[in-house]
Amino acid sequence: MVRASGLRSWLVCIDDTDDIGTKGTGEIAEEIAHLLSDNHLSRCAFVTRHQLYVHPDIPYTSHNSAMCFQVRTAKSQDEILEIAVAHLRSESAAASDPGIALLDLQHSCDREALIAFGEQAKEEVKTKAQAYALAELLGIHLSEHGGTGQGIIGALAGLGLRLQGNDGRIKGQFNLPGLEAGEVSLSVGEAIELTGVDRVLSNSGEQLCFKTLLYLSGKVKAVYRDHQVSLLVYEDQGRWRNALKQQLKHY
CATH class of the missing domain: 3.30.70.2200 (Alpha-Beta Plaits)
Structure with missing residues (x-):
């Protein structure tokens, strides 16, 4: 062995x-x-x-x-x-x-x-x-x-x-339960548990706390930042949403 x-x-x-x-x-x-x-x-x-x-x-x-x-x-x-x-x-x-x-x-x-x-x-x-x-x-x-x-x-x-x-x-995208039907609402903690990412990060570099609510839809993808697998999100009218294609292009 x-x-x-x-x-x-x-x-x-x-x-x-x-x-x-x-x-x-x-x-x-x-x-x-x-x-x-x-x-x-x-x-x-x-x-x-x-x-x-x-x-x-x-x-x-x-x-x-x-x-x-x-x-x-x-x-x-x-x-x-x-x-x-x-x-x-x-x-x-x-x-x-x-x-x-x-x-x-x-x-x-x-x-x-x-x-x-x-x-x-x-x-x-x-x-x-x-x-x-x-x-x-x-x-x-x-x-x-x-x-x-x-x-x-x-x-x-x-x-x-x-x-x-x-x-x-990160290659691929996350297939979250219910995502195929439209928008999914999850806390940061739930998103981390379901995806296996290290953290949820805003496009300005802020790490979101576990209780913060996310509204995810479409292609949910992660990036590599600070040596961690990071689910990238942005704020839209008071709601945190997964990053758009143009926001992911930086990576």
């Missing part, structure tokens, strides 16, 4: 695995996270979507976003990569340029340099050479698995943005 003390935490990020009409990168990331889970000895967390720079010189399918998740597992780096890469190769679209980055969170490296790369990748065109050079300098695994391998840029950037802790939307 593997002891809990043998567990280590890793960040895994993939990019550029899809094409129009094929399985999305976020879905593939969720599948990899599930594959890395083994009889409760491993625990996989939520997937964050990180928006990168949109520019004519950057090939992308629809939004140019990388997908990142954290896993706590007793598996070695080689074992993690064997599983993740096999699935990446199997499920990536034929016309895609997939890349994967893997960071041992116990590994000591210049995290600020990694975060800076991620932030720059939201504002400017980065190259494969730059990504490989930084990964080698920091001792981070970075590899390409098809096509041009351009996805390594987003994969490395996604690691940095996840580490930064204030970037990314």
Whole structure:
């Protein structure tokens, strides 16, 4: 039996695995996270979507976003990569340029340099050479698995943005009881219990108390802020409502 003390935490990020009409990168990331889970000895967390720079010189399918998740597992780096890469190769679209980055969170490296790369990748065109050079300098695994391998840029950037802790939307949306019929009224405490988010946060950065009433409708989504899964809300005529699409775009 593997002891809990043998567990280590890793960040895994993939990019550029899809094409129009094929399985999305976020879905593939969720599948990899599930594959890395083994009889409760491993625990996989939520997937964050990180928006990168949109520019004519950057090939992308629809939004140019990388997908990142954290896993706590007793598996070695080689074992993690064997599983993740096999699935990446199997499920990536034929016309895609997939890349994967893997960071041992116990590994000591210049995290600020990694975060800076991620932030720059939201504002400017980065190259494969730059990504490989930084990964080698920091001792981070970075590899390409098809096509041009351009996805390594987003994969490395996604690691940095996840580490930064204030970037990314949580993949998917919450299916709350009664939501399909229209608006649902819940306290903050009830919303946290039903969704599993860490907190409910206003768009101005205020953390709402457990008794505050929320009025939720449509697509209820969370964001990653202050290293926490946060249900983002805004005040509308005295009522707290889940964030609109344009308010979520910041993430």
